[in-house]
Amino acid sequence: MDLTLDHVTLVYPDGESTVTAVDDVSLTVPAGTTTAVLGPSGSGKSSLLAVAATLTTPTAGQVRIGDDVVNAPAGGAAAGSAVSSDAARLRRDRIGIVFQQPQLIASLTALENLELMSHLRGERPSAHRDRALELLDAVGLRDVAAKRPGQLSGGQRQRVAIARALMNHPEVLLVDEPTSALDHARGVQIIELVTRLTRETGAATIVVTHDEATLDTVDARVHLADGRLVGAGEAAVARA
């Protein structure tokens, strides 16, 4: 299903005043495509991703998956606050997130890190072992399934995190600066991997990055400056 940000604004309190981190952003990411969000430090990329991820409630506007509103200002909830437990469930079931640092559990193997997602759903960790192995295969890591994060390279850890984000068949995949700790060639490989898996799984994917040079394979790119989309129309629809 498509991911839609509809006139999303996020204002943080900042001492006596406020900071508008995201300013009236409208963006549609069609299912099965990858949109890169670019912009300088402080332009609002992480804030935009946090609203799309339902980690933060917007001040105005809404986020939809297909026709379902998944994040919008709730009556009484403070903007910028964490959202409800419903949102946590939604995030687990419909949204996959890859953070800048892979955030794997150090004491678990690569395979167990993926299987943990089943455990969080209240299922036996091994209930979806086939899915976990299939995803490790898809990211080229089947042969290191039994290794722990400390035994893997930075690029391998990032690939495990991407596979983990796809464990629950998410409709939306959100990836924050996945290449910042990698050299150029590995950065290109990670973006290629994200765009390929996005096509294969039909997810609607946003990749936040500083690094335009890695983006040959993405379907669309949008630029943020001071929280606003630059050079895009009223409703940027991601196209190649």
Ligand SMILES: Nc1ncnc2c1ncn2[C@@H]1O[C@H](COP(=O)(O)OP(=O)(O)OP(=O)(O)O)[C@@H](O)[C@H]1O
């Ligand atoms: N929790 C917060 N409270 C107040 N202001 C914030 C908060 N988080 C971000 N900001 C401000 O919102 C603006 C956008 O920040 P954001 O981190 O989203 O930008 P960014 O493009 O992701 O930057 P970077 O590339 O450095 O991560 C900045 O002015 C930042 O200082």
